[in-house]
Structures are given as structure tokens and as C-alpha cells.
Amino acid sequence: MSTVVSDCFTIGSIVATRTCYNEEIEGEVLAFDPQTKMLILKCPSSSGNPKRHDVNIVNLSLVSDVQIKKEVTTVPEPPQSLNLHRLNTRVRNSIENKKRLVTALAACLDPEGQKLFLAITRVIDDVTWVGQNIRVYNEVTITPPYKVENVIGDLDSKPYNYIKKVVEKHWRDQRESSANSSQHQ
Template identity: 45%
Template structure:
């Protein structure tokens, strides 16, 4: 086992001989002396110049470590400060959304309604439940059974935007086309094979 009580500076080049008698050489990306874990970066084995191989080496299974080039110890780069207010608002928004989804499920929203809600949320942020209906940007409401003909303008909603209604209809139409394709791929519409039975002569 290699002596691992030393410290490896980030950027140093080292060679490790593993218990399989294999030599690994690379640049030190990280070193944890507590668990004896050394992370090395070496040129890509597939020959691509834009990529690298990353090796995580447990020094407990290494017989020898040789420092080929020592990097000067440099202070770690300072981490960017976190915007705690923004993170808190994002967490609250996510919790509120999950709560609305739970409430919708408890209100008896069908699985297709839940899937459509999530589908719309991929492209539009301002989507929420209004009972068992889906309210988009406060302007368009989608009522059960969530088909394209159930997409209507919300009269008492925000100021109407002529582009929102047709866009939401396209999203709903695309969702149902995708669902139909999934059903076809799962074999639900496959033509049954019927075997013709001939009478057996005595």
C-alpha cells in the first residue's frame, strides 16, 4: 500500500502503480487524505483532444505513487456568493407547485390530466390548477377530459393575448399525438393473429 499521509497539490502530475500492476499517470484534480482517494485527469483514451479520462484511485490499493511534476501550492479559488433570497423563493415556488399537484390528485384529477399539466409546464412556467382544470397564464383554461375542444379562453382572467390560446391548443394537440404514438408503440393497436383451425379427418 502506498503511503498516503502526504498531500498532493492540485495540478501536480503523478504516476500510480495499482494492485493490478497497471500504471496510471495524470494530473491531480482532487485528493482526500481521509478516505485516501486521489482523482486524476489524463488524456482521453479515445484520442479526442476535447475530452479526458478521469480516474478515481483508492490509494489503499496502490503499491507506489510517484510525483512526476509538483505543482506550486495555490490558494483555492473563491466560490461565488449565493443569492439566498433567490434560492429561498425558488424552493418556496417548487413546494407550492408540488402542493398544488397533490391537491389536484386528491381532487380526482385523472392521470391524463396530470400528464398534460406536466407536459405544459415543460414550456410554460405560469401553469396552475383551478380545481380539476388547468389554468395557463391566467388566460386559458383546460377542463376535463383535457381534449383540444376543452381548451377555452378564461374570460375573467388576465388581459387576453391572441397568441396564447392557439399556442396552448397546439401543446394539447401535440401531447395527445405523443400519447397515441406511445400507445401504438406499446402494441395496444397491434393486429391480432388469428390461427385458422382445420377439422381433423377421422
């Protein structure tokens, strides 16, 4: 079924395949495993975004045609090794952050307060619960019912004005979301 041109594909080469479903896949070779006959191709994004790419894994046992459009003769640089210490630190920090969020959300039973708390934590790390109040940067407090007028702090400070804008945006998004969901019913 397969008319494979080569037993090995050079990383960086441009290859075109035709699958058994008559689908054409063309892209740059990222990897090839001769034992399993799996070819990994980096193709232009199906979304049309030039900054993104699709990655296709092609089983060469299930293709009817393979053509090498452009052969790369230079040996590519070996891939950079992963910084495992850095990755482990990111994982540990992410887990600690999620645990902190779960603990913080358990402190407040008000669903509106929880939604606002989550909205703030998306843009600011220094957010905690103090009783039923949301405390940001240890400078700004948001009391129930967590509306813009419930933001308390130094009116002239940058943190106060920024938090106030975050709260305004949160409630504007909530109104738009509820308006859109009522239109679709």
C-alpha cells in the same frame, strides 16, 4: 501495495493511477485527503461528451501505481463560497412548487388530465385546476377530455396558440409512447 509518489497532490495536477483491479484512471486532481488517502480526479466523460466529466474517488491504499503526469506549481484560487441565501431560496421555492403540484393533482381524478397538467407544468409555471378544467395564464382553459379541441381561449392570442401546441405535443408523445410499448410486447 501502493507506490505513492507524493504525500500531497496539488489541485489541478494531472495524475494517473492503476487500481488493484488493473484499471487505469487518469485525471485532474480536484481534492486530496492525506489522512484517508482519498484522491478525487476529474476525468474525461465516459459518454464521450466533451462538455461533461466523470469524477472518480480513488482510495490510494488500493492502487498499485501512481504517477504524476503534470505537476501544477501555481496555487489555485480558493473555491467560491456558496451563496447560502440563494440556495435556501431555491430549496424553498422547489418545495412550494412540489406542494402546489401535489395539491393541484389531487383536484383532478382523471389520469389523462393529470398527465397533461404535469406536461404543461414542465414548461409553464402559471397552471391551476379550476374544478375539472386546467387553467393556464388565467387566459386559456382546457376542459375534459383534455384534447386539442378542448383548448378554449382567444384564438388569436399567443398564449392560446402556444398552449394548443403544448397539448398537441403531449398527445403526440402519448401516441408514440403507447405505440413503442405495444411493439415491445
